[in-house]
Structure formats: C-alpha cells, structure tokens
Amino acid sequence: MIDLHCHSIFSDGELIPSELIRRLEVMEYRACAITDHADASNLDIIVPRMVKVAAEINRHSRTKLIPGIELTLVAPELISTLVRMCRSVTMYPRSSSSTTPLTKSV
Incomplete structure (x- = not known):
C-alpha cells in the first residue's frame, strides 16, 4: 500500500516523520x-527539512518517504512561483543511491 497524503508535526500531524514511517513500515506500506x-511563510523551512529527512530515512527503511508539500491558503497568482521554489530543492543528495528524480522538469 502507498499513502500519498500524510502530515507530520511540521504542520498539523501528530508524529515526527521518522515515527510516521516506522509505523507505516510495521503495517507493510511501500511508500x-x-x-x-x-505557504510563503514556511516553505523555505519545511521543504529542505523534509527532503533531508527523506534521504536519511530512505537509506534505512523499507517504507520509502516521498517529500511533498500541500500549498495552503495561497493566492492563485503565487502558486506557480511557490511550486517552482519547491521544485528547485534537490530531491536527494548526490551521494545517495537513488538516481531517479521525484519531479520532472516542466
């Protein structure tokens, strides 16, 4: 099973990312x-942290963490700019064994 919409304590979730993934691993989730x-006020904090923690967790867990973001209460004219900001974050460090990017250039 794969869940594509979870939240951590970085917003309104109850668990840190590693604990959430640990629990899903016990339930045999694949990702x-x-x-x-x-939004614009916290994007620069959440995205790099989630990308970093995903790279670390994915080295050690059978359940893979896909870093994402849910833009919330953003003016429509800002959405494309914020999406570009998110996509500009390197998804995995070059030293990672993963060579497949999580986003495609548009």
Whole structure:
C-alpha cells in the first residue's frame, strides 16, 4: 500500500516523520508522501527539512518517504512561483543511491 497524503508535526500531524514511517513500515506500506501544509511563510523551512529527512530515512527503511508539500491558503497568482521554489530543492543528495528524480522538469 502507498499513502500519498500524510502530515507530520511540521504542520498539523501528530508524529515526527521518522515515527510516521516506522509505523507505516510495521503495517507493510511501500511508500508514504508527507505533504505538510505550507505557504510563503514556511516553505523555505519545511521543504529542505523534509527532503533531508527523506534521504536519511530512505537509506534505512523499507517504507520509502516521498517529500511533498500541500500549498495552503495561497493566492492563485503565487502558486506557480511557490511550486517552482519547491521544485528547485534537490530531491536527494548526490551521494545517495537513488538516481531517479521525484519531479520532472516542466
């Protein structure tokens, strides 16, 4: 099973990302996307942290963490700018064994 919409304590979830993934691993989930709420005020904090924690967790867990974001209460004219900001974050460090990017260039 795969869950593509979970939240952590970075927004309105109850668990830190590693505990959420640990629990899903016990339930034999293959992957989980943590898509915490963000807007222009916290995007620069949440996205890099989630990308970093995903790289670390994915080295050690059978359940893979897909870093994502849920843009919340954002003016329509800002959405494309904020999406570009999110996509500009490197999804995995070059030293990672993963060579497949999580986003495609548009």
